[in-house]
Amino acid sequence: MNAQKVISGFFIILAMTLNFGFVYGDINNFAHHSPYELFAAIVVNFIATVLKLGDKTQLGSVLLATSLVADIQLIASAIVWAVSLYVANHGIASSAQVIVSLASGALLANIVSVILFMGDTLKSKR
Amino acid sequence: MHSNNILWIVIRRMRTPLLVIIITFSISILGLVLIPGIDNNGHIYHMNFLDAFYFVTFMASTIGFGEIPYEFTYAQRLWVLFSIYISVIGWFYAIGALVTLIQDKKLISELKIAKFSKKIKNLKEYFVIILGYNHTTKDLIQRLSADNKRIVVIDKNQEKIDELELENFIPEVYAISANIDSPDTLRLAGIAKRNCKAIIVLFDNDFKNTKIALLARLLNQKINIIVKSSTKEQTEHLKNLGIKSIIDPFNLVANRFFLAISAPNLWFLEMLIFGHKLDIKDYEALPKGKYIICGYGRMGKALRESLDKANIECSFIDLKSAAHKAKKNSAIFGDAQDYKELVKAGVKNAVAIIAATKDDLINLTILRAAKKINPDIYTIGRENTIDDITIFNSAKIDRVYILEEIISEHVHRLVSMPLAYRFLEELHKKSNDWGADLTKSLKSMTNEDIELFEVRIVKKEAYALTKYLKNGGSINLGLLARSLGDRSKRSKIVFLMVKNRKEEVTLLPDDNYEVKVSDRLLVASTQEAREDFELIINNDNELYYILTGKELRFGIYKFFDKIAKKGDK
Numbered sequence: 097m098n099a100q101k102v103i104s105g106f107f108i109i110l111a112m113t114l115n116f117g118f119v120y121g122d123i124n125n126f127a128h129h130s131p132y133e134l135f136a137a138i139v140v141n142f143i144a145t146v147l148k149l150g151d152k153t154q155l156g157s158v159l160l161a162t163s164l165v166a167d168i169q170l171i172a173s174a175i176v177w178a179v180s181l182y183v184a185n186h187g188i189a190s191s192a193q194v195i196v197s198l199a200s201g202a203l204l205a206n207i208v209s210v211i212l213f214m215g216d217t218l219k220s221k222r
Numbered sequence: 223m224h225s226n227n228i229l230w231i232v233i234r235r236m237r238t239p240l241l242v243i244i245i246t247f248s249i250s251i252l253g254l255v256l257i258p259g260i261d262n263n264g265h266i267y268h269m270n271f272l273d274a275f276y277f278v279t280f281m282a283s284t285i286g287f288g289e290i291p292y293e294f295t296y297a298q299r300l301w302v303l304f305s306i307y308i309s310v311i312g313w314f315y316a317i318g319a320l321v322t323l324i325q326d327k328k329l330i331s332e333l334k335i336a337k338f339s340k341k342i343k344n345l346k347e348y349f350v351i352i353l354g355y356n357h358t359t360k361d362l363i364q365r366l367s368a369d370n371k372r373i374v375v376i377d378k379n380q381e382k383i384d385e386l387e388l389e390n391f392i393p394e395v396y397a398i399s400a401n402i403d404s405p406d407t408l409r410l411a412g413i414a415k416r417n418c419k420a421i422i423v424l425f426d427n428d429f430k431n432t433k434i435a436l437l438a439r440l441l442n443q444k445i446n447i448i449v450k451s452s453t454k455e456q457t458e459h460l461k462n463l464g465i466k467s468i469i470d471p472f473n474l475v476a477n478r479f480f481l482a483i484s485a486p487n488l489w490f491l492e493m494l495i496f497g498h499k500l501d502i503k504d505y506e507a508l509p510k511g512k513y514i515i516c517g518y519g520r521m522g523k524a525l526r527e528s529l530d531k532a533n534i535e536c537s538f539i540d541l542k543s544a545a546h547k548a549k550k551n552s553a554i555f556g557d558a559q560d561y562k563e564l565v566k567a568g569v570k571n572a573v574a575i576i577a578a579t580k581d582d583l584i585n586l587t588i589l590r591a592a593k594k595i596n597p598d599i600y601t602i603g604r605e606n607t608i609d610d611i612t613i614f615n616s617a618k619i620d621r622v623y624i625l626e627e628i629i630s631e632h633v634h635r636l637v638s639m640p641l642a643y644r645f646l647e648e649l650h651k652k653s654n655d656w657g658a659d660l661t662k663s664l665k666s667m668t669n670e671d672i673e674l675f676e677v678r679i680v681k682k683e684a685y686a687l688t689k690y691l692k693n694g695g696s697i698n699l700g701l702l703a704r705s706l707g708d709r710s711k712r713s714k715i716v717f718l719m720v721k722n723r724k725e726e727v728t729l730l731p732d733d734n735y736e737v738k739v740s741d742r743l744l745v746a747s748t749q750e751a752r753e754d755f756e757l758i759i760n761n762d763n764e765l766y767y768i769l770t771g772k773e774l775r776f777g778i779y780k781f782f783d784k785i786a787k788k789g790d791k
Contacts, residue, residue, distance in 0.1 A: 132255075135271060139248040146241050150234040178272045 101217070107144040108213050111166065112206035114140055119200045126192040131177070134199065138170045141202070144209075155216055162209035169202035227332045235323045239316035246312035250278045250305035257301055261292045282309035335410065338398045342412040345396070347372050350637055351411050351421040353402050353434060355382040357608045358424055360389075361630040367391045369638045374411050378402055403434055405441060413441050420446040420637055424469070424629060428456045435465055448633055452520055467636055471625045472524040474632060475604075477650065479623075480528035483508045487657030488649055494664075494672060494746070495642050495649075496631050508621075509600050510534065511573030514564075516588045517541045521578040521604055521625075537567045541588075543581035555587040564592055574600035582610045586617055641676045641744040645719045648729055660730065668714045670748045677759065679741045684759035690769075691739050700733030701768055706754040709771050713754050715747035 114137040121128025145163040148156065173195045180191035254274040261267045269277075273291055280287050281302070294302065323329060349372035352359050363373055363386075375397040377383055383399045400407040412418050421438045423431050428451055435449040448467040451457045460468050481489035486507060513529055513536040515522050522538070529536045547553055569575065575592045577585035582605055589601040605614050605624040614622050635643045649657070664672065681688045690697070705713040720728045720735060721742040728735065737743075747755065757764045766774040775783050 131271060132252075135248075135252065135255075139244060142244045143241060146237055146244065149237050149240075150230065152230065174271075182270070182272055 104144070104147045105213065105217070107140055107147055108206075109210055111137065111140045111144045111163075112203070112210050115166070115170070115199060115203045115206050119196060119203050123193055123196050126188055129192070129196055134170070134174060134177070134195075137199070137202075138167075138174060141166050141170055141206075155212060159209055159212055162205045162212070165205040166202040166209070169198050169205065173198035173202070228329065228336060231326070231329050231332060232323060235319060235326070236316075239312075239319040242312040243316050246305075246309040247278055247282065250282075250301075250309050251275055253301045253305065254278065254298070257295075257298050259292060259295050259298050267292075278305065278309060281306060282313045284310060284313075334398065335400075338396060339410055341396050342374065342410070342415070345372060345374075345412065345415075346417065348417050348419045349374055349412070350419055351376070351408075351413060353377075353421070353423050354425055355379075355386050355397070358626040358630050359422070360386075361608055361627060362422070362424075362633055363389075363391060363395060365630065365634040366638060367393065367395070371638060376400055376402055376407060376411050403430065403437065405437055408434075408438060408441055413438060413445065418442065418445060420448055420467075422448045422633055422637070424448075424450045424633070426452075428452055432456065432460060432463075435460060436463060439463060439465065446636075448636055450629065469629055469632055471629050472520045474628050475521065475623050475625065476524035476528040478628070479525055480532055481650075483510070483528070483534065484532040485654035485657060487654050487661045488652060490661050491649055491657055492646060495646055495674065496635065497674065509573040512536065512568060512571060514539065514567050514569060514572045514575045514592075516575065516577045517543070517579035517585075517604075519578070519580065522576075525576060525578060537572075539563055539567050541579055541584070543579040543584050546579075546584060547581070553581060553583045555584050556591040561591060561595065564588075564595060569595050569599065572596070572599060574602060576602040576604075578604045580606060582606050582613070586613065586619075589617070589619055639674070639676050639744075641719060641721060641742055642674060644721070644727060645729075645744055648719070648727065652729075664716060664746065667716065668748050670714075672746050673749055673752055674718075674744070674746050675752060677743045677745065677756075679737060679739055679743070679759075686762045686765040687737070687759040688739055689762070690765060691737065695769075696736055697769070698733060699731055699735045699737065702737065702755065702758060703733070704758075704768050705751075706757060706764060706767070709768060713747065713751035715745060715751040715755060717743055718746055719744040 114133060118129055118133040118137050141163065145160070145167055148160045148163050151157070151159070176191055176198065177188070177195050180186060181188055251271065251274045254269050254277060255271060256268075258266050258268055269291075277290060350366070351374045352363065353376055355375055355377045359375070363375070366373055370393060372393060373391075373395045375383070375386060375395055377386075377397070377399055378401065380399040383397045386395065386397045389395075398410070400410065408421075413421060421434075423434045423438075425431050425434075431449050431451065435447050438445060438447050446467060447465050448469060449460060449465060450469045450471065451460055452470060452472060454470075457468050457470055457473075478489065478492065481492060511534075513534055515525055515529075515536055516539045518526075518538050518540045519542070526536060526538075541555075546555070550557070569592050575589065577588040579585055579588075585603045585605070589603055592599050593601060600621075601619045602621045602623070603614060603617075603619045605611070605622050606626070608624060608626045611624070614624075632643075635646070677683055679688055679691065687697070687702075699717050703712050703715050703717070705711040717731055717735075718729070720731045720737075721744075722728075722738060723740050745752070745755065758768050759765070763774045766772070
């Protein structure tokens with residue numbers, strides 16, 4: 097068992113599951129989407145990104161790229177949230193669809209990342 | 223490739239600090255959001271993520287704008303207290319890591335490599351690579367810099383490179399410390415570049431020299447490799463590799479010595495090629511008679527060969543500097559036993575003594591001892607490092623052969639004036655009488671210092687002449703040697719050699735030689751004559767004057783000429 101593999105695998109998969117948890121639910125009903133879950137998804141995504149840093153292989157670079165995509169999408173959705181709630185002051189309901197769809201984009205990137213990660217693990221003989 | 227390395231070093235070092243920051247920040251933010259506070263109206267509220275993130279950011283960086291949006295409750299303060307400790311520590315840890323990273327030796331060296339390779343990449347002029355920075359190459363760099371040549375230096379030792387950078391050579395010499403015999407380093411120094419003209423390898427270790435020469439040959443087929451070799455076997459070996467410029471210092475000294483003793487006029491010309499002063503004193507002529515050589519190493523053997531070739535009697539004292547030092551426990555020659563040895567070798571009736579050991583101090587003391595026994599003896603010393611020059615000067619030795627200087631002189635000529643070097647090779651095939659004629663004509667021409675220079679008849683170096691020749695004109699050397707002040711007179715200029723497009727050389731071409739485009743000329747002249755000559759070949763008007771004896775009229779002058787003609791009618 098490789099401790100590093102456990103840690104990075106844990107965070108990569110957790111990033112995906114948290115992201116899914118946030119996105120899951122009616123897109124028009126904001127009660128289905130918890131802000132805490134978005135926060136957790138962002139933090140875990142950041143951690144996953146940092147863990148992927150420094151791998152010089154081809155696969156490592158692509159993994160890093162997927163993580164960066166997810167980060168950007170999640171940050172964008174958080175920014176939309178903050179702006180619509182505190183800056184524009186028109187309530188969350190009108191931007192709910194935008195926030196959730198941005199997060200779903202991040203989910204796709206996270207899924208790609210997990211698939212690549214699994215593929216690499218299956219290929220490894222040790 | 224190198225900038226990538228820098229990125230990887232930074233990323234790898236910053237991983238942990240980044241993780242620490244992310245985790246401490248997120249814990250603090252989450253706590254602030256979850257713990258209920260009380261607003262101004264006494265209602266319970268929950269801090270939102272934006273406020274929490276804002277608060278934690280200025281808290282962790284110790285900016286501290288205060289408690290927002292409302293004054294905190296005790297529960298919140300307890301949490302903030304805890305957060306301060308974890309996030310401030312995390313933040314400082316990250317900054318500390320960044321600072322150590324900047325001082326990281328590996329990172330610094332990668333940054334230097336990246337800077338160096340960028341400089342080499344942007345270098346558009348011709349340049350030469352010199353391996354190793356020592357007395358010889360320092361002298362060489364000074365000579366080449368004076369000719370405005372661009373130089374790249376690699377040395378294994380960073381201290382040497384620092385020393386070089388303090389010298390402030392102009393134009394800038396690019397230098398880096400790296401492993402010398404690795405192909406990566408040579409490539410980094412630009413050996414594969416088209417404008418890299420030569421690589422100069424002058425280490426004391428023949429084996430190392432050959433290895434690098436071979437490597438350089440493989441990396442660039444066209445490059446001129448100038449390599450030092452101190453034995454005949456090694457020279458042979460290098461020749462088989464197809465390397466033409468081989469510097470064998472002992473051979474060079476022996477050659478020069480042979481010329482000095484058997485053909486003083488050729489020797490005089492050789493010294494002229496190397497830019498020495500021309501007024502030769504009486505004591506500089508080598509006497510004929512019995513010679514004594516002290517030290518029978520590579521140098522001693524080479525000298526013996528030239529003495530044999532010149533039919534001069536000589537005897538030996540087989541003295542090895544290392545063995546001598548071990549035996550006598552001192553670096554000085556000259557106890558009673560040593561004197562006896564000198565007398566036995568016949569110092570009393572010899573005309574000259576050569577001290578040719580590897581140790582400068584022993585050489586000096588040998589000559590002193592010989593002078594004590596026979597005050598009239600002519601002393602010749604081998605000086606191994608340029609550094610000892612002041613000692614040798616004050617010791618009043620009649621002739622000193624400085625190995626490092628001779629190497630540097632030869633390499634300098636090879637790089638900056640290949641035609642002069644070729645002339646030198648031709649010179650060695652000639653007789654003393656041939657040399658006497660040339661020497662006489664040079665001496666009768668002028669008392670001033672003679673300058674030596676090379677010109678190639680191409681647009682860049684001889685604008686007007688090339689244009690004229692390309693338009694079908696023809697001109698011979700006699701015309702080109704005319705004085706600009708008065709066309710009927712000849713300037714103080716001698717054409718030593720011409721090399722044409724087919725690489726054929728003509729020694730001392732006569733005045734009827736027709737100059738062709740892309741000929742290369744080796745010229746000896748006074749400074750004034752050189753200026754004249756350069757004007758003639760570059761300036762249309764001056765060339766016209768030399769060809770016709772008339773001034774070329776242009777623009778408004780032509781108009782005046784017309785009026786003048788009309789007036790004449």
